[in-house]
Amino acid sequence: MHGNRKKAVIFGAGNIGRSFIGNIFASNGWRVIFVDANSELVDRLNNRGSYTILIKRNNRGDETVTVSGISALHSSQSGEIIEELCSCSLCATSVGQNALRFVVPQIAEAVKTRAASGQPPLDVIIAENIRNGADFFRGIFIEKGLDGSEAGLVETSIGKMVPTMLREDLAVDPLILHAEEYNTLILDAEGFKNPVPDLPEIKAVKNIAAWVDRKLFIHNLGHAAAAYFGYRKFPERHLIAEIITDNEINTLVRGAMNEAAASLLSEYPEDFTAQTLQEHIEDLLYRFGNLALGDTIFRVGRDLSRKLNRNDRILGAAGLCLKHGLPCNKIMEVFNAALDFRAVDEWGAMYASDTEFLKKTAVFSIDESGSSSLIFSLLGLKDDDLILEQLIKEKLLLRKKDKTGN
Structure with a gap:
C-alpha cells in the first residue's frame, strides 16, 4: 500500500514530536506514525490524518504548514507498535524523561525481533532534553536481555522553541501548534547504525x-x-x-x-x-x-x-x-x-x-x-x-x- 516510502515511528505526539520531529520527516515524504498515551489526541490524528502548524515569525506574518501523511497509535497497542517498529526506517522519542521508562522496553522488544529476523538494526533518535540519553536507553536494553549495541542510539540537541498552546486556540483547533521558524535538528552522527537520513533539516555532528x-x-x-x-x-x-x-x-x-x-x-x-x-x-x-x-x-x-x-x-x-x-x-x-x-x-x-x-x-x-x-x-x-x-x-x-x- 505504501510501496517503498520510508516510515518513521515517533513516540510522543506533543509539541516537539509534532511541530519539529514529525514535521521534518513528513515534509520530506516519509510516512509518520505517532505513538501517544493521550487517546483523544490519537483519535483526532487518525480521524483527520493531518495537523496544522502556525510558524510564528519574528516581525513577519505567520506561515501555515499542514503536516499530512500521518497516523497514530495509542501507547497501549503494544502489538501494533512493535509491528510498526519492525518495519520502519527509524524511530524517535519525544516523551520526556519520566515517560521514557515505559517507552524504551517496547523499543527493546522490537530491536530483539528485528535482530532475530535478520533485519537491519533500528536507529532511535532520542529527541529529549536530557544528557547521556543513549546511556539511559542502553541500561534498559541490557535489563531486557540485549547487550546495548543492537540499535543505533542517536542523541540530539533540541533547539526549537514551541510555546504552550492557549485554551482559546485549542478551542478552535485542538490539533493546532505554534512554533518558531528555527528548524534544525542537531544529532549524533556517530550514533547511527544505518546511514544518516539525507534531509536538509538534519545537522549531524561528531561530538554530540x-x-x-x-x-x-x-x-x-x-x-x-x-x-x-x-x-x-x-x-x-x-x-x-x-x-x-x-x-x-x-x-x-x-x-x-x-x-x-x-x-x-x-x-x-x-x-x-x-x-x-x-x-x-x-x-x-x-x-x-x-x-x-x-x-x-x-x-x-x-x-x-x-x-x-x-x-x-x-x-x-x-x-x-x-x-x-x-x-x-x-x-x-x-x-x-x-x-x-x-x-x-x-x-x-x-x-x-x-x-x-x-x-x-x-x-x-x-x-x-x-x-x-x-x-x-x-x-x-x-x-x-x-x-x-x-x-x-x-x-x-x-x-x-x-x-x-x-
Missing part, C-alpha cells in the same frame, strides 16, 4: 556532547535567565518577548550566557570558536524577542526543582565555569533570581511542584546553620562541589540580610 552542553548552558540558561530576571523586574508581564527588550534584563541575560560560552570554549575547543558561540548568543537573543511566538515567562521558568538541579542549566553552567577557573558571578545571579520566581499560568496558578520547592529554599534563606546537607539533597550537589556550595551559601546569606536587615 558539546552540542548538548551548548543547548543546556547557553540556550536553556539564557532562556531561564530571561524568565527569572524578567519576573523579578516586571512581575505583571507574561511574555519573554516583552521583557527581553529591556536593556537591564538583556544585559543580565547576555552576561550569564557569555560566562557559560567561555566555559564551553575551554571544555570543547575543537568544536566551537569564540565567534560561533557569540553568533549563537546573538541569534538566541533575537529569537527570544519573537513576540508573535507568545512564549510565556511561566513556561520558560517553571519547574524550579529541575532547572536548579546541579546538573541542569544554571548550576551545571556554573560548575563548568569553576572547572576551568572561570568566573560565574552572573550565572549565580540567575540562581538568586530564580528563588524569587512566582509566575503563574493562564489560570492564575503556580507550577505545582514550585510552591513546595520554594518553601524549602525559604528555610535556607533564613537559617545559616546546618544548611549544607539540605542544600546538597535539594539541589543535587556532589561531595566535591565545595566551591559551588560556598557560592550558593553566599547568595542565601545575602538574601537573609536583604530580608531581615541583619
Whole structure:
C-alpha cells in the first residue's frame, strides 16, 4: 500500500514530536506514525490524518504548514507498535524523561525481533532534553536481555522553541501548534547504525556532547535567565518577548550566557570558536524577542526543582565555569533570581511542584546553620562541589540580610 516510502515511528505526539520531529520527516515524504498515551489526541490524528502548524515569525506574518501523511497509535497497542517498529526506517522519542521508562522496553522488544529476523538494526533518535540519553536507553536494553549495541542510539540537541498552546486556540483547533521558524535538528552522527537520513533539516555532528552542553548552558540558561530576571523586574508581564527588550534584563541575560560560552570554549575547543558561540548568543537573543511566538515567562521558568538541579542549566553552567577557573558571578545571579520566581499560568496558578520547592529554599534563606546537607539533597550537589556550595551559601546569606536587615 505504501510501496517503498520510508516510515518513521515517533513516540510522543506533543509539541516537539509534532511541530519539529514529525514535521521534518513528513515534509520530506516519509510516512509518520505517532505513538501517544493521550487517546483523544490519537483519535483526532487518525480521524483527520493531518495537523496544522502556525510558524510564528519574528516581525513577519505567520506561515501555515499542514503536516499530512500521518497516523497514530495509542501507547497501549503494544502489538501494533512493535509491528510498526519492525518495519520502519527509524524511530524517535519525544516523551520526556519520566515517560521514557515505559517507552524504551517496547523499543527493546522490537530491536530483539528485528535482530532475530535478520533485519537491519533500528536507529532511535532520542529527541529529549536530557544528557547521556543513549546511556539511559542502553541500561534498559541490557535489563531486557540485549547487550546495548543492537540499535543505533542517536542523541540530539533540541533547539526549537514551541510555546504552550492557549485554551482559546485549542478551542478552535485542538490539533493546532505554534512554533518558531528555527528548524534544525542537531544529532549524533556517530550514533547511527544505518546511514544518516539525507534531509536538509538534519545537522549531524561528531561530538554530540558539546552540542548538548551548548543547548543546556547557553540556550536553556539564557532562556531561564530571561524568565527569572524578567519576573523579578516586571512581575505583571507574561511574555519573554516583552521583557527581553529591556536593556537591564538583556544585559543580565547576555552576561550569564557569555560566562557559560567561555566555559564551553575551554571544555570543547575543537568544536566551537569564540565567534560561533557569540553568533549563537546573538541569534538566541533575537529569537527570544519573537513576540508573535507568545512564549510565556511561566513556561520558560517553571519547574524550579529541575532547572536548579546541579546538573541542569544554571548550576551545571556554573560548575563548568569553576572547572576551568572561570568566573560565574552572573550565572549565580540567575540562581538568586530564580528563588524569587512566582509566575503563574493562564489560570492564575503556580507550577505545582514550585510552591513546595520554594518553601524549602525559604528555610535556607533564613537559617545559616546546618544548611549544607539540605542544600546538597535539594539541589543535587556532589561531595566535591565545595566551591559551588560556598557560592550558593553566599547568595542565601545575602538574601537573609536583604530580608531581615541583619
